[in-house]
Amino acid sequence: MTIITAVDTFDIRFPTSITLDGSDAMNPDPDYSAAYLIVRTDSSDGLEGHGFVFTIGRGTEVQVAALDALRDYLVGEDLDDLLRDMGGISRRLIHDSQLRWLGPEKGIMHMAIGAALNALWDLRAKRAGEPLWLHLSRMSPEELVSLIDFRYLTDALTEDDALEILRRAEPGRAERIERLRAEGYPAYTTTPGWLGYSDEKLERLSREAVADGFGQIKLKVGGDPADDARRLAIARAAVGPDIRIAVDANQRWDVPVAIDRIRELAAFDLAWIEEPTSPDDILGHAAIARAIAPIRVATGEHVQNRIVFKQLLQAGGMGIMQIDAARVGGVAENIANLLLAAKFGVPVCPHAGGVGLCEAVQHLSMFDFVAVSGSMDERMIEYVDHLHEHFATPVHVAGGRYLAPTAPGAGTEMLRASIAEHTWRRSAAAS
Template sequence: MDTRENLKIVSMDVKDIRFPTSLHAHGSDAMHTDPDYSCAYVTIKTIRGDTANGLTFTCGKGTEIVVTAIKSLEPLVVGQTAVDIFKDFASFWRSLTSESQIRWIGPEKGVVHLAVAAIINTLWDLWGKLLNKPVWLLLADMDPEHLVSLIDFRYISDVITKNEAIDMLKQAAEGKEERMKYLLEKGYPAYTTQVGWLGYTKETLVELCQKYLNEGYTFFKLKVGRDINDDIKRLETVRNIIGWENKLAVDANQVWDVDQAIEWMKKLERFKLTWIEEPTSPDDILGHATISKALHPLKIGVATGEMCCNRVMFKQFLQAEAIQYCQIDSARIGGVNEILSVYLMAHKFGVKVCPHAGGVGLCEMVQHLQMWDFLCLSGTQEDRVIEYVDQQHDQFEHPVVIENAKYMSPRAAGYNTTLKAEAIKQFEYPTGTEWEAMFAKGLFHDPRKKGY
């Protein structure tokens, strides 16, 4: 049997994995008050026995819907060969997003696009493992023509063409070797949101601020938007600990109307905030633009992207000058291929990319993308950071490595998205041993019983 047939995909399994983070208010913000950090977890296998894993992040309830969407796309994946997929990855990506009946319930957004992201992320893990490279290096080793061939430019060619993208990457090539040496030695700067969950007590806030300050962090982010007086008190507490030389940002997680966002942020101006994240509906491009214009005199930037559903919306955010910080999410839009297009557009518009991370597996994945950007596109780490949240990393076989508040470049082949077998045994929902124990204690309601 030739290599091509050996690499035929023979199965695609998906599991609902959930962690009970709501018990301690981890991940809580003004909109998502009780999230249980979760993921739809995909496993792909080839005839030869190669195994790869990928995921898309969720907040608990509804993960079962994403799992179903992934299963609906299974016939488009099983039976394909990895060789054929990677030979024309952009066409395969379009085949997943353009199945004529499934596309109707997107298109290229919502649950079906989360499903696409999980599958595409799994395929990148497979590609990296087949070539024995971490995904960031797999990307960095590609010539510009090859990398650009991975991207579906439909709907964005009015802003950036394939030839423009190739030229941009060629122009950025100078100094790549020096940047590689720097990355391998120094890593990539992180900022922390772990201090700032809205459900935390003041004592926890103080303890965590001091902890992360001692670990070398110079950039902190707090959740805001529930109560202005509480926001002021919490920001005062944080500034008293981290001082004024360190950076501080806030995140409203979509709770405000446009005018409300502007007025709320004016009351927080004195805290010298780097950005306000998701100040209003993630779909309101012109609303973000209005907020951005109003906050410009206050020297507060606008950041968004974790809930931006596809490259088209990112295109319009950039065209409208609605954001100063572009926050791609490694599991929100259609996986690595589509995310590359956003990096290219942001670079053309001169907007910094500071990825969203923190949910299950997001830190593990997004580090690869930002490191590629540093090596091959932006060529700088200035005023750029990757979000870091210290949750669920111990559940992965190859978790992120943070040293002195910096992401160290991953060395394991693939996309760092393989969960430990024990994690699956414990946290698969609802049959995992940890969930069975919590149902027995009455901490959560068993969905297999009436009343769910």
């Protein structure tokens, strides 16, 4: 029997606001951060589970306090019991009635629960000696369905629907695993397009993206309309007509403004428009999608849970689903999101960047390819070349593709030295 002996938490912050990496219309000066946890056990195998919530600076200490609040649910528990029934522990945390009041299923408490569950998934994959994408891809449709919380989904996705989708993909699994190992998974890059970068830096990084083999880049928009148009013109000239350019407004606009602004930018041949308005505005996304078709609306990095994803699909407000590894209630809720996307025939192109989001989310896209959608068509994982050096198993992106991870675990483990060096101390920051 293996017992969880500790849940250690950390407030980790990187001073990215100095270089304006990550700057956009709503987040002018983020300090990329993580509320981080390590699950330790009494096993002689020495394995730990690592998970985190990606944050952007102030308030990370509150996110850490939410991780601390979960300690009592994990420490002292039988690890084998928990890992055998990951659907059970997901439901126990997400539907704890007293914690649920603080969301429900949204915001700081929900993200903390997601991080804790992801740490358990990391530990489970490590114990199995498999990278998470492969570990999930080897589970039976029935076991995968047992992970999912169908509450509030059954008007759009039932257990039978989920089983049918997973069983349909079962025959080709082995072949797709080999294909992933051989070819990797397509990526696109946001590195050139941060709003705080100069025109020269934008142009240079756009050319480099093409040279590096990316078939799509993404630009931040939502500032002054003339600036958006000028920057898009620079990028389009730099990459040529065959490279796709997506734009991302980071929730900057109201619905009528979004429609006007996207129509003004349509001449630049947009791959998609991302987060045109509030992530809570399902009807607004649907109105925008109708008005700007055939340009597709992409969203998801701030979508709070499967219930909002469900409605964005039902309403036709989301042509590209951008799951995030650290926003919702962990791996299991993201599997529900992948199944919803498959049911509605919408491709999933995850949000990444930040701290460790690329490392984490690649596993979900690869699992989607092997066991859910069975397709890489129109699918890409976002790539940003920040902060990978702090992770024990950083992503490998080459030729515009994510190479399939081979190390056991969920990719979420930060280096001990990085944790120590970047643990935030209020007094040090103030001095």
